[in-house]
Amino acid sequence: MIIEPRMRGFICLTAHPKGCEQNVKNQIEYIKSKGPIDGPKKVLVIGASTGFGLASRITAAFGSDAATIGVFFEKPPLEGRPGSPGWYNSAAFEKEAHKAGLYAKSINGDAFSNEIKQQTLDLIKTDLGQIDLVIYSLASPVREHPITGVLHRSVLKPIGTTYTNKTVDFHTGIVSDISIEPCLENDIVNTVAVMGGEDWAMWMNDLKEANLLAPGAMTVAYSYIGPSLTEAVYRKGTIGRAKDHLEATAFAITDSLKSIGGKAFVSVNKALVTQASSAIPVIPLYISLLYKIMKEEGIHEGCIEQIQRLFHDRLYTGNPIPTDEKGRIRIDDWEMRSDVQEKIANLWKKATTESLHEIGDLEGYKQDFLNLFGFEFEGVDYDADADEMIGISSIV
Numbered sequence: 001m002i003i004e005p006r007m008r009g010f011i012c013l014t015a016h017p018k019g020c021e022q023n024v025k026n027q028i029e030y031i032k033s034k035g036p037i038d039g040p041k042k043v044l045v046i047g048a049s050t051g052f053g054l055a056s057r058i059t060a061a062f063g064s065d066a067a068t069i070g071v072f073f074e075k076p077p078l079e080g081r082p083g084s085p086g087w088y089n090s091a092a093f094e095k096e097a098h099k100a101g102l103y104a105k106s107i108n109g110d111a112f113s114n115e116i117k118q119q120t121l122d123l124i125k126t127d128l129g130q131i132d133l134v135i136y137s138l139a140s141p142v143r144e145h146p147i148t149g150v151l152h153r154s155v156l157k158p159i160g161t162t163y164t165n166k167t168v169d170f171h172t173g174i175v176s177d178i179s180i181e182p183c184l185e186n187d188i189v190n191t192v193a194v195m196g197g198e199d200w201a202m203w204m205n206d207l208k209e210a211n212l213l214a215p216g217a218m219t220v221a222y223s224y225i226g227p228s229l230t231e232a233v234y235r236k237g238t239i240g241r242a243k244d245h246l247e248a249t250a251f252a253i254t255d256s257l258k259s260i261g262g263k264a265f266v267s268v269n270k271a272l273v274t275q276a277s278s279a280i281p282v283i284p285l286y287i288s289l290l291y292k293i294m295k296e297e298g299i300h301e302g303c304i305e306q307i308q309r310l311f312h313d314r315l316y317t318g319n320p321i322p323t324d325e326k327g328r329i330r331i332d333d334w335e336m337r338s339d340v341q342e343k344i345a346n347l348w349k350k351a352t353t354e355s356l357h358e359i360g361d362l363e364g365y366k367q368d369f370l371n372l373f374g375f376e377f378e379g380v381d382y383d384a385d386a387d388e389m390i391g392i393s394s395i396v
């Protein structure tokens with residue numbers, strides 16, 4: 001079928017298998033171009049199909065020849081209806097990994113559930129024995145709690161007071177004011193239940209109990225801080241509470257892994273266009289200004305550049321892992337540089353529908369957004385018939 005982007009709000013309903021494959025191949029080429037990393041050998045990536053998780057899987061596999069198991073929640077295709085981008089990304093990843101002689105298997109299902117955890121443990125036990133790195137990179141709006149059965153929904157709201165600021169509809173380029181009402185008390189509890197650290201701790205506990213963690217095993221989850229401009233809706237909002245919880249959980253997991261010399265870290269990453277971040281009001285405007293400045297300064301990075309730097313310059317240097325005063329790895333260091341942030345704060349005041357094309361990188365934002373779904377890649381013939389029924393070879 002001919003597959004074109006079909007937009008609804010901040011999501012795209014279609015994905016292009018060839019474009020997703022190109023995206024994965026580009027990321028693999030980038031990792032190969034940067035040379036080998038003396039990194040992990042057996043890796044579990046939870047949330048492995050898009051964004052930072054996919055980049056982590058690619059970096060481990062093609063940077064350090066690691067065997068990888070990827071867990072994700074994606075839609076397979078039906079005749080005449082393309083699958084989700086993460087499905088096609090994972091199909092392409094496995095194809096390339098197998099071509100390179102690397103072990104790669106995937107599990108598609110709800111990572112919050114006991115069933116998927118058990119399936120993953122069984123697969124590790126049978127195929128890999130023990131793993132030395134667990135990447136936790138889930139971004140989800142909902143979680144069914146495996147013990148209580150309660151369905152928690154996360155919200156992206158300020159706490160205490162209404163937040164009013166500018167935002168951009170990145171499809172139309174229209175800059176407008178948006179007001180977001182403060183959350184209810186339950187919203188905090190629910191958002192922490194979905195995006196906090198409880199599930200990460202459950203995974204690590206199950207893996208340890210089953211003796212599937214190698215001595216000195218490491219686990220890393222991803223967080224975000226960002227500037228004061230977005231603080232009320234992000235870091236000091238409901239999602240920020242969840243990130244506080246995630247960050248605190250790293251210490252609890254490290255404690256629980258003492259007997260095997262294991263360690264848990266949170267890495268604070270840069271703001272990037274992913275399916276998760278495009279859903280947060282105000283963030284698209286911030287990102288379009290951030291892209292403009294970082295590209296001008298020659299310090300722009302996408303997910304793959306961020307994770308390559310995380311592995312190469314932070315996690316696997318042979319030296320102790322550098323962290324900030326709160327124990328977090330900072331790979332958002334270039335985003336948070338004071339000169340970059342000062343420029344953004346100035347541009348923010350000037351941002352209007354008319355000025356944004358000049359002062360921001362809305363085109364870069366749109367391009368990245370379409371790329372997420374496999375569109376607008378060089379070298380892909382979008383007028384050609386594409387086979388939507390692509391399968392993943394080692395799906396469990």
Ligand code: NAI
Pocket residue numbers: 046047048049050051052053071072073074086109110111112137138139140222223224268269270271272273274275276277
């Ligand atoms: P994403 O939306 O690209 O990826 C989410 C992944 O989670 C996908 O692989 C998806 O299949 C998987 N997933 C979602 N629900 C699942 C479930 N129930 N069971 C199994 N898999 C499930 O998101 P992104 O942006 O890569 O986010 C990953 C982490 O990075 C999040 O913790 C996010 O807060 C963090 N982060 C994101 C930043 C950004 O700007 N995008 C910046 C800094 C941190």
